Amino acid sequence: MKDFKLSDFIIFSFVNILIYSIAEFISGFYGISHDTLTQYFFGVFGGECLCCALIKIFKLRQREDNNDE
16 A cells, blocks of 8 residues: 655645636536635635645644754
């Protein structure tokens, strides 16, 4: 089984956001709007990127603290 890294989750999130944005843009030409779905979609994947960034920051900070000792 493959070990996933934080960068894999970030790439997955940005690819999903890009694909969804293109699909929503195209469906907008036909008068279809998914306002609530769009709001929550970006909330979920934006939150995923935020969580991955916080994990990375705390890992780097922990390494610096261990090197200082």
